[in-house]
Amino acid sequence: MLIGLQNVTFEFGARVIVEEATWHIHPGDRVGLIGYNGTGKSTLLKVLVGEYLPSKGTVEKSKETSIGYLHQDLLSFDTNDSILEVAMGAFQKVKDIEKEIELLGKELEQTSDEKLLHLYSEKLHELEILGGYTIHHKTEEVLQGLGFSNADLQRPYKEFSGGWRMRVLLAKMILQQPDVLLLDEPTNHLDLPSIEWLEKYLKHYQGSVVIVSHDKFFLNRMVNKIVELYQQQLHIYTGNYEFYEKEKQIRIELQQKAYENQQDYIRQQERFIERFRAKATKAAAAQSAMKRLDKLERIEQTEIERPNIRINFQIDKQPGKIICELKDVSKNFNDIQIVQNTHAEINRGDKIALIGANGKGKSTVLRMIAGAESFIGERNWGYNVQESFYAQHQLEALNLNHTILEEMQHCGSNKTDLELRTILGCFLFSGDDTDKRIKVLSGGEKARVALAKVIVSKSNFLLLDEPTNHLDMHSVELLAEALNKYEGSYILVSHDRYFISQTANKIWEIVDYEIKEFKGTYAEWVEWKERMAKQELIRKKEQIAVDNTTPAIIEEKPKPVQAIQNNISKEQKKELQKVQRQFQKLEEDILKMNNKKIDVELALSHPESYKDKNKFLQLEQEYTLLQQQIKAANKEYELLFEKIIDLENSVDK
Numbered sequence: 338m339l340i341g342l343q344n345v346t347f348e349f350g351a352r353v354i355v356e357e358a359t360w361h362i363h364p365g366d367r368v369g370l371i372g373y374n375g376t377g378k379s380t381l382l383k384v385l386v387g388e389y390l391p392s393k394g395t396v397e398k399s400k401e402t403s404i405g406y407l408h409q410d411l412l413s414f415d416t417n418d419s420i421l422e423v424a425m426g427a428f429q430k431v432k433d434i435e436k437e438i439e440l441l442g443k444e445l446e447q448t449s450d451e452k453l454l455h456l457y458s459e460k461l462h463e464l465e466i467l468g469g470y471t472i473h474h475k476t477e478e479v480l481q482g483l484g485f486s487n488a489d490l491q492r493p494y495k496e497f498s499g500g501w502r503m504r505v506l507l508a509k510m511i512l513q514q515p516d517v518l519l520l521d522e523p524t525n526h527l528d529l530p531s532i533e534w535l536e537k538y539l540k541h542y543q544g545s546v547v548i549v550s551h552d553k554f555f556l557n558r559m560v561n562k563i564v565e566l567y568q569q570q571l572h573i574y575t576g577n578y579e580f581y582e583k584e585k586q587i588r589i590e591l592q593q594k595a596y597e598n599q600q601d602y603i604r605q606q607e608r609f610i611e612r613f614r615a616k617a618t619k620a621a622a623a624q625s626a627m628k629r630l631d632k633l634e635r636i637e638q639t640e641i642e643r644p645n646i647r648i649n650f651q652i653d654k655q656p657g658k659i660i661c662e663l664k665d666v667s668k669n670f671n672d673i674q675i676v677q678n679t680h681a682e683i684n685r686g687d688k689i690a691l692i693g694a695n696g697k698g699k700s701t702v703l704r705m706i707a708g709a710e711s712f713i714g715e716r717n718w719g720y721n722v723q724e725s726f727y728a729q730h731q732l733e734a735l736n737l738n739h740t741i742l743e744e745m746q747h748c749g750s751n752k753t754d755l756e757l758r759t760i761l762g763c764f765l766f767s768g769d770d771t772d773k774r775i776k777v778l779s780g781g782e783k784a785r786v787a788l789a790k791v792i793v794s795k796s797n798f799l800l801l802d803e804p805t806n807h808l809d810m811h812s813v814e815l816l817a818e819a820l821n822k823y824e825g826s827y828i829l830v831s832h833d834r835y836f837i838s839q840t841a842n843k844i845w846e847i848v849d850y851e852i853k854e855f856k857g858t859y860a861e862w863v864e865w866k867e868r869m870a871k872q873e874l875i876r877k878k879e880q881i882a883v884d885n886t887t888p889a890i891i892e893e894k895p896k897p898v899q900a901i902q903n904n905i906s907k908e909q910k911k912e913l914q915k916v917q918r919q920f921q922k923l924e925e926d927i928l929k930m931n932n933k934k935i936d937v938e939l940a941l942s943h944p945e946s947y948k949d950k951n952k953f954l955q956l957e958q959e960y961t962l963l964q965q966q967i968k969a970a971n972k973e974y975e976l977l978f979e980k981i982i983d984l985e986n987s988v989d990k
Contacts, residue, residue: 338363339402339517339545340385342571345394347377347384354380357394358571360564362517366545369556369578372566374781374809375765378549379408381566382519385547405515407523409780411506412499420497420505421490424476427512431469434460479508482534483527488672498700500526511538518546522780524555525806528693528832551810553578554834596636606630647763648788648819653795657720658685660798660826661706663852666714668701675701677850678714683798685719688820689828690841690859697847699830700802706828707800725796727787727804734787737776741766741786744775748790757793764789780807788816799827805836814839834859874935913984920977927970934963 341361347354354377362368372378383389385396386406398404416423425432441457444450464470480490483504494505503526510518518539524532536558539546550556556563556578563574563581574581606626613619614627660683668675675698683689683706691699704710707726718724728734735744745757752760761771764785775783784807791799805813817839820827828845831837837859844855844862855862937960 338397338399340396340398340404342385342391343395343397345384345391345396347380347389347391349377349380353569354384355566355571356569360571360573361397362545362547364516364545366547366562367539367560368545368547368562368564369560369581370547370549370564370566371556371578371581372809374785374807374812375779376566378566379521379779382406382408382521382547382549385519402517403513403515404517404519405510405513406519406521407503407507407510408519408521409503412502414502414506416494418494419491420480420485420494421473421476423494423505424480424508424512425472427476427509428467428469428472431464431467431472434464434467434469438464476508476512479511479538480505482531482538483508484531504531507535511542514542514544516544518542518544520546521549522551522807523548524550524552524832525780525803532832551805551808551813552833553810592636599633599636603630603633648792648815649763650792650799650819650823650825651795652723652797652823652825654721654723654797656685656722656797656826659683659719660685660687660722661719662715662717663706664715664717666705666712666716668698668705668710668712674850676847676852679851681845681852681854683826683828685826687826687828687843688841689843689845690837691828691830691845691847692837692859693846699847702847702852703800703802703828703830722798723794723796724798724800725791725794726800726802727791728802735775735783737774739775740772741775741778742771744786745789745793748793752793760789760793781809781812784808785812797825799823799825799829801827801829801831803831804829805831805833874938877935909984913981916977916980916984920974920981923970923974923977927967927974930963930967930970934960934967937963 338361342355342358345358346356347358370378370381380389384391386404387396438457438460441453441460445453445457468475477487477490481487485501485504494502497505507520507523523535527535532552532555536555539559546559548556548559558577560577561575563576563578565572565574565581565585572585574584576584606629610623610626610630614623616623662683663679663681665678665680667677667679669677691702693699701710703726705712706716707724708716709726736747739747741761742754742757745752745761746754758771761767766773766782766785766789775786778786784804788804791801804816808816813833813836817836820840829837829840841859842857844857844859846853846855855865857865937956940956
């Protein structure tokens with residue numbers, strides 16, 4: 338065991354988070370820690386790392402166990418150092434040795450002391466053992482995997498937004514390679530390519546991993562165990578999220594059956610007691626039955642307790658046909674171009690998902706539409722448009738010193754405190770909860786406050802930047818359902834594929850600095866993209882078929898005249914024919930391998946391939962093997978080609 342809880346009870350004020358909980362994390366564990374918003378998942382991680390002490394029980398941890406803990410509070414960290422320097426903080430011991438070597442080198446310039454020279458050699462050896470000569474490469478590799486370009490690596494950390502800062506800190510934590518990695522909503526600030534990179538990295542990670550996440554796809558592919566925090570108890574399931582859903586349903590059905598059987602037994606015993614308690618001959622038996630019932634451990638009914646936020650978007654006024662129009666719009670950050678001379682139009686009834694990799698400027702475009710970002714060009718609002726902007730980073734959007742009620746009072750709704758409290762009740766903030774400070778709320782609770790502010794506005798146009806961040810899976814489903822009933826228009830940025838598929842009727846994508854629009858759902862867009870990719874791969878395949886025909890130099894080579902051939906020994910003729918046959922066979926093999934590689938690339942471009950862990954790993958291994966085989970075949974191709982030229986030159990002579 339690396340770390341664990343033994344009969345732990347933890348109370349946060351008057352609220353019990355867990356009671357008599359036992360949970361051990363072992364080497365190789367990949368755990369998904371799940372539960373409804375506000376149940377205390379993030380708090381439980383803080384108990385594990387020792388930030389909070391349990392009321393009862395113990396947190397057990399081996400002295401040698403190292404822990405890496407990624408959480409939202411890390412955003413308070415700030416520095417002028419480059420992101421490369423921040424991430425390389427993972428190798429503090431190596432950096433300390435490098436400084437020692439530098440100082441020793443300066444001393445050796447002044448003296449030829451043998452002891453110093455010996456110490457210098459020892460330090461160099463120690464640096465080599467710790468992999469000190471590869472830390473720059475490793476750090477760059479991890480940062481690039483998480484979406485940073487080479488140009489970003491020397492930029493100051495403080496220039497980046499909250500989401501990108503979290504990536505830097507995630508990179509640092511990964512590079513430290515702790516025995517246990519605790520990740521609190523790691524996918525919240527990652528785009529799809531970065532999530533896929535993180536999945537691939539964590540699959541080969543040597544330590545144990547505990548992940549708090551609302552992303553079903555991510556959990557299904559990453560974990561081999563689910564720990565559910567439900568009704569102050571920890572329920573452990575050995576399998577991924579899909580297994581948990583099925584197993585939980587089976588457990589519920591078994592518990593319900595046991596509950597019903599026990600209720601039948603209790604009713605029988607109560608009837609027996611009622612009938613015979615007054616009869617002298619049966620009084621003792623009735624007393625025994627009463628004692629049995631008193632000692633009986635009651636099975637609870639299995640009605641699922643889950644908090645249902647009641648989201649009901651309303652609009653005050655109907656807008657005109659055009660909501661917003663962008664004309665000849667350009668935006669750049671120094672040398673980074675976001676959009677250039679692009680046009681876009683949002684019409685009444687549009688429900689747009691703005692998608693693409695991070696760094697393409699999705700949130701920037703959203704802020705441009707909202708008027709929160711300067712740009713070149715025109716942005717024209719339509720008639721009667723009332724907009725409301727749900728910001729991505731709740732720490733930046735909410736005043737941490739306000740109470741929940743004060744935050745609602747400052748959003749300009751002109752509603753009474755009683756009306757505001759009623760709305761907050763729909764978002765699971767009741768009674769004294771409304772007097773909590775924003776700074777003590779969990780990520781999910783902050784997200785609910787921000788959503789409540791949007792609801793209060795009665796806007797007919799919503800701009801939603803990652804609205805599912807920090808929401809549990811059930812709340813994401815409720816939000817999607819509410820947006821489907823919403824009579825207004827909206828544009829949203831999200832990396833949650835399930836959420837986009839449930840909410841969008843148009844897709845926007847930033848391609849070559851322009852906003853490209855696809856009229857249709859996310860599923861239709863994926864199908865269209867796959868069709869386009871397939872056509873492109875077929876075109877490539879046809880081109881490869883042309884390129885892999887027998888080189889013109891060989892075909893155009895004039896056949897030697899009979900007189901010269903007669904001077905060549907039979908052995909040379911046989912050798913030439915043999916090599917030519919090998920060459921022709923190799924050409925056919927290379928063509929087949931290239932065609933197979935294109936088929937595998939097409940399969941890897943299909944989102945369905947990433948849902949099945951085994952299928953993905955098989956495709957990845959096949960692709961790597963094909964690359965190696967093609968490389969080896971091309972090398973052999975060159976050698977055979979040179980051999981044919983040499984043999985034919987002999988013929989010419």
